Amino acid sequence: MKYIIFIILGLIAMVTLIIKIVKSNGTSDDDLYKVTTDQDYRNYIYKTINSSSRHYIDQIFRQIDEINRLINQFNIELTQAYYNSMSDIFKRANDIENLINQCWYSNQFKKTFSFYIGLHYASHLLANAIKAEQRKIRDTFVRQKNRRDHWDKKINSLKEQQQKASSSRRALIGKDIADSCRMHQSIAALASQIGEMNTKYNERVTYQNNQTGKRRDFIAEHFGEKGERWKDRMHERAIFSNSGNEGREVS
Numbered sequence: 001m002k003y004i005i006f007i008i009l010g011l012i013a014m015v016t017l018i019i020k021i022v023k024s025n026g027t028s029d030d031d032l033y034k035v036t037t038d039q040d041y042r043n044y045i046y047k048t049i050n051s052s053s054r055h056y057i058d059q060i061f062r063q064i065d066e067i068n069r070l071i072n073q074f075n076i077e078l079t080q081a082y083y084n085s086m087s088d089i090f091k092r093a094n095d096i097e098n099l100i101n102q103c104w105y106s107n108q109f110k111k112t113f114s115f116y117i118g119l120h121y122a123s124h125l126l127a128n129a130i131k132a133e134q135r136k137i138r139d140t141f142v143r144q145k146n147r148r149d150h151w152d153k154k155i156n157s158l159k160e161q162q163q164k165a166s167s168s169r170r171a172l173i174g175k176d177i178a179d180s181c182r183m184h185q186s187i188a189a190l191a192s193q194i195g196e197m198n199t200k201y202n203e204r205v206t207y208q209n210n211q212t213g214k215r216r217d218f219i220a221e222h223f224g225e226k227g228e229r230w231k232d233r234m235h236e237r238a239i240f241s242n243s244g245n246e247g248r249e250v251s
Helices: 002-025 038-048 051-071 080-105 113-164 167-222 224-236
Strands: none
Touching (some): 038 051, 167 224
16 A cells, blocks of 8 residues: 555656646747747747757857848948848848758758747748848838939939020039939939849748748648647737837748
8 A cells, every 4th residue: 555655646746747847848838829029939949949950940040130130230321331231131041041941851850840830930030031121222222213313303403504504604504414414323323223132122022921931831731730720829929020020920
């Protein structure tokens, strides 16, 4: 009888310990649906993902954080450094997407639920970062177009003045027109370059959102009720992302 009591007490202690470990590690499935911040979501992924995969997911998150830092580094005033940054961010985004894709299809990782939602979330954060940069480029493009229109109007005004001016004034006005035309051409060329960059980013945003959606649907299809619940919850609940798009759902 004593042995039976000891065994029962031992089982109770073991169950209690397991419950405490689960709670302390934050590995309950319900914890996933209580997150309210980007860091909460990352922490859940870090705690539940296989240790051999955690480093790779963390590195992807850090690279996206760096992209967001670069995005916030420049205002919409166009400089050569800012234009170079646009190209650099675009290349970095492509490199990160390739890395996400490689991890997704690689056989070296244990393909758990947490592994896949980690890559999905990285894809979502990347889409937000690309969109944030695209918005800045769009605003820069609009500003350049307004500058171009300003010089266009000035040139037309100078031409009208030249027609009405005396012969002695026409030469001076002609010089102003030539200078204004050079400025207009320079700004028009920049506006064209920024317009092309804006188009590239628009297409890249669409592509990244599509990739994120495919990854979301894959998880829902391959993880049964848990995957479907996760997908539904991601649609319902807003999660703060470090790209500054507060309140947007995880796609």
